[in-house]
Amino acid sequence: MADKISYEQIEEKFTNYLCKKKQRKTPERYALLDYxxxxxxxxxxxxxxxALQETYRVSLTTVYNTLNMLIDCNLVIRHNFxxxxxxxxxxxxxxxxSYFVCCKCGAVKAFTDKQIRMSIKQKNFTNFKPSHWLLxxxxxxxxCKKK
Amino acid sequence: MADKISYEQIEEKFTNYLCKKKQRKTPERYALLDYxxxxxxxxxxxxxxxALQETYRVSLTTVYNTLNMLIDCNLVIRHNFxxxxxxxxxxxxxxxxSYFVCCKCGAVKAFTDKQIRMSIKQKNFTNFKPSHWLLxxxxxxxxCKKK
DNA sequence: TTTGTTGCAAAACGTTTGCAGCCTC
DNA sequence: GAGGCTGCAAACGTTTTGCAACAAA
Numbered sequence: 001m002a003d004k005i006s007y008e009q010i011e012e013k014f015t016n017y018l019c020k021k022k023q024r025k026t027p028e029r030y031a032l033l034d035y036x037x038x039x040x041x042x043x044x045x046x047x048x049x050x051a052l053q054e055t056y057r058v059s060l061t062t063v064y065n066t067l068n069m070l071i072d073c074n075l076v077i078r079h080n081f082x083x084x085x086x087x088x089x090x091x092x093x094x095x096x097x098s099y100f101v102c103c104k105c106g107a108v109k110a111f112t113d114k115q116i117r118m119s120i121k122q123k124n125f126t127n128f129k130p131s132h133w134l135l136x137x138x139x140x141x142x143x144c145k146k147k
Numbered sequence: 148m149a150d151k152i153s154y155e156q157i158e159e160k161f162t163n164y165l166c167k168k169k170q171r172k173t174p175e176r177y178a179l180l181d182y183x184x185x186x187x188x189x190x191x192x193x194x195x196x197x198a199l200q201e202t203y204r205v206s207l208t209t210v211y212n213t214l215n216m217l218i219d220c221n222l223v224i225r226h227n228f229x230x231x232x233x234x235x236x237x238x239x240x241x242x243x244x245s246y247f248v249c250c251k252c253g254a255v256k257a258f259t260d261k262q263i264r265m266s267i268k269q270k271n272f273t274n275f276k277p278s279h280w281l282l283x284x285x286x287x288x289x290x291c292k293k294k
Numbered sequence: 295t296t297t298g299t300t301g302c303a304a305a306a307c308g309t310t311t312g313c314a315g316c317c318t319c
Numbered sequence: 320g321a322g323g324c325t326g327c328a329a330a331c332g333t334t335t336t337g338c339a340a341c342a343a344a
């Protein structure tokens with residue numbers, strides 16, 4: 001949940017994870033980490049795949065495979081805003097997020113609220129080691145209310 | 148987001164919704180509403196389908212169809228804890244929930260926290276009409292930490 | 295050289311849809 | 320009786336898996 005970490009430290013975290021698990025440091029894996037960490041916001045696997053075509057070509061299979069690793073080592077967060085597809089977002093560089101989700105059109109808007117953040121942070125967990133949290137507030141957005 | 152509502156009032160809400168939308172009041176639809184509202188917790192579509200075999204047989208298609216209606220009229224909440232499948236829960240009878248989700252084994256545990264609830268309730272939204280909220284705290288549970 | 299990785303195609307999975315027969319209204 | 324509803328089977332979109340060629344260690 002920390003902030004203020006350089007990209008070198010992020011890479012190091014991933015490298016450590018790969019070493020510990022006896023997995024290989026392939027260029028595809030680092031290309032994906034690089035993409036996620038140099039772009040703000042959340043992306044579908046398909047979007048990441050398309051974006052990577054321009055720089056270092058990676059198959060969709062490898063995108064999914066690598067995303068699962070990055071989630072496993074807490075470098076990436078998976079969002080399941082709706083039933084359809086997952087979105088992926090870097091876990092560092094931003095404080096954990098809260099989101100408005102419109103039930104009608106599916107629009108998503110991130111926001112931060114100090115009060116909410118503090119009250120969640122203060123919560124004590126016995127038998128549970130929290131890594132991150134996600135708050136979704138569902139409702140109806142301006143556009144849909146007008147209809 | 149209210150509490151203290153009788154099951155008759157829930158049924159009435161559904162009936163009103165069906166009338167307004169010019170949709171029919173079939174026994175299948177009420178069997179599903181009844182099941183969801185008389186069982187605490189969250190269930191997958193498959194679980195609801197299996198459970199209904201014992202009382203009023205309903206196809207999986209109708210289970211999905213009806214759940215989507217119940218979500219549309221805010222009587223049911225859909226959870227997307229993980230990528231796999233959705234879980235469904237009655238929207239009344241309980242205050243909106245917060246959940247621990249274990250990243251390793253997928254175990255989910257509901258909890259309530261007054262402080263958190265208050266701070267979310269106090270949040271003011273311009274251009275957005277909130278209907279409910281869901282907080283997921285991800286981490287590692289006791290069992291997985293031991294391994 | 296060994297063993298993990300890639301990328302393709304095919305499978306798997308939960309969910310939705312098309313349609314014929316059925317049931318509310 | 321008209322039109323919405325059910326349930327089956329088939330389709331759908333996202334994600335995973337099997338496998339042969341390949342590359343990191």
